[in-house]
Amino acid sequence: xxxxxxxxxxxxxxxxxxxxxxxxxxxxxxxxxxxxxxxxxxxxxxxxxxxxxxxxxxxxxxxxxxxxxxxxxxxxxxxxxxxxxxxxxxxxxxxxxxxxxxxxxxxxxxxxxxxxxxxxxxxxxxxxxxxxxxxxxxxxxxxxxxxxxxxxxxxxxxxxxxxxxxxxxxxxxxxxxxxxxxxxxxxxxxxxxxxxxxxxxxxxxxxxxxxxxxxxxxxxxxxxxxxxxxxxxxxxxxxxxxxxxxxxxxxxxxxxxxxxxxxxxxxxxxxxxxxxxxxxxxxxxxxxxxxxxxxxxxxxxxxxxxxxxxxxxxxxxxxxxxxxxxxxxxxxxxxxxxxxxxxxxxxxxxxxxxxxxxxxxxxxxxxxxxxxxxxxxxxxxxxxxxxxxxxxxxxxxxxxxxxxxxxxxxxxxxxxxxxxxxxxxxxxxxxxxxxxxxxxxxxxxxxxxxxxxxxxxxxxx
Numbered sequence: 001x002x003x004x005x006x007x008x009x010x011x012x013x014x015x016x017x018x019x020x021x022x023x024x025x026x027x028x029x030x031x032x033x034x035x036x037x038x039x040x041x042x043x044x045x046x047x048x049x050x051x052x053x054x055x056x057x058x059x060x061x062x063x064x065x066x067x068x069x070x071x072x073x074x075x076x077x078x079x080x081x082x083x084x085x086x087x088x089x090x091x092x093x094x095x096x097x098x099x100x101x102x103x104x105x106x107x108x109x110x111x112x113x114x115x116x117x118x119x120x121x122x123x124x125x126x127x128x129x130x131x132x133x134x135x136x137x138x139x140x141x142x143x144x145x146x147x148x149x150x151x152x153x154x155x156x157x158x159x160x161x162x163x164x165x166x167x168x169x170x171x172x173x174x175x176x177x178x179x180x181x182x183x184x185x186x187x188x189x190x191x192x193x194x195x196x197x198x199x200x201x202x203x204x205x206x207x208x209x210x211x212x213x214x215x216x217x218x219x220x221x222x223x224x225x226x227x228x229x230x231x232x233x234x235x236x237x238x239x240x241x242x243x244x245x246x247x248x249x250x251x252x253x254x255x256x257x258x259x260x261x262x263x264x265x266x267x268x269x270x271x272x273x274x275x276x277x278x279x280x281x282x283x284x285x286x287x288x289x290x291x292x293x294x295x296x297x298x299x300x301x302x303x304x305x306x307x308x309x310x311x312x313x314x315x316x317x318x319x320x321x322x323x324x325x326x327x328x329x330x331x332x333x334x335x336x337x338x339x340x341x342x343x344x345x346x347x348x349x350x351x352x353x354x355x356x357x358x359x360x361x362x363x364x365x366x367x368x369x370x371x372x373x374x375x376x377x378x379x380x381x382x383x384x385x386x387x388x389x390x391x392x393x394x395x396x397x398x399x400x401x402x403x404x405x406x407x408x409x410x411x412x413x414x415x416x417x418x419x420x421x422x423x424x425x426x427x428x429x430x431x432x433x434x435x436x437x438x439x440x441x442x443x444x445x446x447x448x449x450x451x452x453x454x455x456x457x458x459x460x461x
Contacts, residue, residue, distance in 0.1 A: 002163045003265060004044045006171040006234050007037050008204055010227070010258035011053070011124035018080035026253050033249035033260040034128045040262065041170055042133035048090045048169040049129065050139045050158060050237070052230040053121030060145035061374060063101075063108035063154050065094050066116070071140070073118025085123055085130075090137040093169075096161035097139070101154075107146070108154055121174040129172075139169075143229040147338035148213055151229045152275045155236020173234035175227010177201075177250075177257025185255015187224055196223035197250065197257040200231070204261045207245030209235035210274035217339055218427030234263075240273045242266035282338065286385060289461070295320055296388040296460035299356060300333050300363040304386065307364045308376055316356045324356040330391035331358040332422060332457075333366045335376070337383050343370040348391055348411060348420055348455065359388055388460040389422055394453040403454055405434040414450040417442040423457060 014020035015031055024031065041049070057064035069091060074084035094110075101108035118126075122140055141158070143151065155171075162169045177200055179185070180193035196219070203211045212232050220228055248260040290301065299320070306314045316325070332346025345365035352358050363386070368375040376384070394411055397403065403410055409423045412435065419442030421434050428434050436446075444450055 002167070002169065003159055003237050004046055004168055004170050005040065005265070006173065006238055006263040007041070008173050008175070008227075008231055008234065008259060008261040008263070009034065009037060009125050010176045010260070011055075011121045011174050012176065012254070012256065012258060013075060013078045013120050013124065014254075015124060016075060016078075016080065016083060016127055018083050019075055019078045027251050027258060029249045030251050030258045030260065036248060037260060037262065038128040038132045041129055044168075044170060045133070046136055046168050046170045048093055048139055048162070048167055049136050049172055050093075050141070050162075050169055051122050051125060051172045051174055052141050052143065052233045053119055053174045054143055054226050054230055055119035055121035056140055056142035057112060057114055058142045058144060059112060061107055062111065063144050063146075063150075064112060064142040065098055065108060065110055066140040066142075067094065067110040067113060068116065071116050071118050073123050075120070075123065078120070083127065085118055085126055087118060087122075087126065088137040090139050090167070093139050093161055093165060093167055096165055097158050100157045100161055104157070106150075106153065106157065107144075108157070125172050125174055141233070143233070147340050148215075148229065148232050149275060149278065149338045151232040152213075152236035152239070155233040156239050156275070158233070159237040159239070171234050171237050173227065173230045175225075175230035177225060177227065177259050179224040179226065179256050180222075181252040181257055182255035187255065189255075190222050190224070192219055192222040193224065193257070194252070196220065196225050197252060197259070200225070200228070201247060201250050201259050201261075204231065204259070205245060205247035207243040207263060209238070209243075209272070210277060213274070213278050216426070221427055236275065238263060238265050239275065240268055240270065242269040242272065283382065286383070289385070294460050295324065296359060296390070297386055299324075299359050300386050300388050301384070303360040303363040304335070304367045304376070304384065305381055308367060308378055308381060313364060314360060316354075316360070320356055324359075325354050327355055328353065329355050329358065330455075331355060331362050332389040332391065333359065333363040334387045334389070334422075335366050336385040336387075337380060342376065342380075342384065343367055343373050345370055346389070346391075348394060355390060389457040390460070392456045394455045397452045397454050400431050400435060400452065403431045403434070403452070405429060405431050407456065408454040409457060410434055410438050411453040411455070412438045412442055412444060412450045413453070414442065414444045414448055417444055419444065424459070
């Protein structure tokens, strides 16, 4: 039976009258569309409703599947404790999904349950569905900080589990759109907000799920979107099947975007294996880039490859340009995988006798010792995009007016605390943003006195 249909829905608590206390009237269009979704689900009579929620348990490197037999929740934190839920979990489907993940060495399962209560990303859809249909259990899954490709793959595994069990299920992808649509909204306005909403409603309204991979991470962050990864898990659950998509509604009157679309899968369609296509295109682009890269990037790549595969540090190879062998400089090595940072370690002053050795040491550290990430594994190597920045000597500056976020990197220092940020980074467009990030990295609070230094880089891609 597998996935009978999928639904993209928002989760504003105010849509529940006991919470909204009249405010729900501002989003009546969304309410009508939600009621239509609930009616369609009732007609399908699924055994299980799979709900992906941005407000469930979330980790940077792991997908959480809610464990146990059941869970409770209410809108008490929104002043409506009388609206409560007790939901039975589909334990068999949860176990099957976790088992598939384990067999594929994929980071998903039951670890780390911190709060078993249902979140509003789950309860808002259930509020509408329960009014029209109650013959189901749920599978509740969270998002992660892993790449979009892994979210799609997770959706594929959920669909595989449903297929194996011959489970009739619908997928509810819970998630608001941009939170920065109106200046009067709770999060203010950003130009990227309306742009995100227009794009995501167009993509989902056409069922063009392959285009979900084209949303740049920095763009999504500036738009303050909520549900993108939830929608991609849903798309993965419909991988390889024709889809009849319908756009029901979109509203932005509160400053937050609420979009509702329905998706009914049809026959198998090999042209809709979007992850396979994306990975094939990405592999070709990376191979082309590697062939065109210079000696700096090639050396960093070789150092990472040798260390990850053999746990050995390469020696400086022969034939490198003289400046790599005879000059000293600080070097940063940045590693990305599927558009997301995977490791970045560097030195703002030289610590070795030449640039080549600086590159080797920092490339190995970026791949294995960045405390924000697990060490890179051998099966990731072909997906790595590596950049090398060679830094000029830092120079002190008297004020931020002498900085330029595109041209100069910055070092902020207060006592023994120091934070550095490279120039010309995606999503960092102003000096104020640059300084705020550098101070946060250093643990320097806003208003604390600090000294500033700037530096330039030669970036090798």
